[in-house]
Amino acid sequence: MKKLLILLIxxxxxxxxxxxxxxxxxxxxxxxxxxxxxxxxxxxVQEISLKATKGMPGYEIAELPVSDAGKHLLQVKVNDTTFSYDIKYPEERYILVTAYLKANGKLHIGILKQQYNFRLR
Structure with missing residues (x-):
């Protein structure tokens, strides 16, 4: 049983x-x-609805599949604007997407990519 559990992990x-x-x-x-x-x-792949918070920001986590090539185009579409990002697996396995308003009132989607998991608190 122990060997089966190790194999599964x-x-x-x-x-x-x-x-x-x-x-x-x-x-x-x-x-x-x-x-x-x-x-x-x-x-x-998915549709996310943002919920504004008053204190610290919360996070919603999604897992997206990877092809054998490992190179993908991640796009975030908001209203009539599409933000596109090239991502590579495994170098950029963990991705953080943030929406914010610029000083001129326009919406922007920012992205942070890294190989290791984020420490979200």
Whole structure:
């Protein structure tokens, strides 16, 4: 039984290739109920609705599949604007997506990519 459990852990660790994408929930009340459409290689994968918080931002985590090539185009579509980012697996396995308003009132989607997991508190 112990060997089977170890084998299962090893297979899940090395067999499951996924991008871990964290969507930061904004602290700006103007971005409450904003819908983000997530596309991976121009195919809709998920839709996220942002919920504004008053204190520290919260995070919603999604796992996106990886192809054998490991290179993908991640797009975040908001209203009539699409933000595109090239991502590579495994160098950029963990992704943090943040929506914020610029000083001129326009919406911008920022992205942070890294190989190791984020410490979100």
């Amino acid at each position: 090893v297979l899940c660790t090395f067999g499951c290739k996924k991008y871990v994408v964290s969507f930061e929930q904004p602290t700006n009340i103007k971005l409450d109920n904003l819908k983000l459409e997530i596309l991976l290689d121009k195919k809709k």
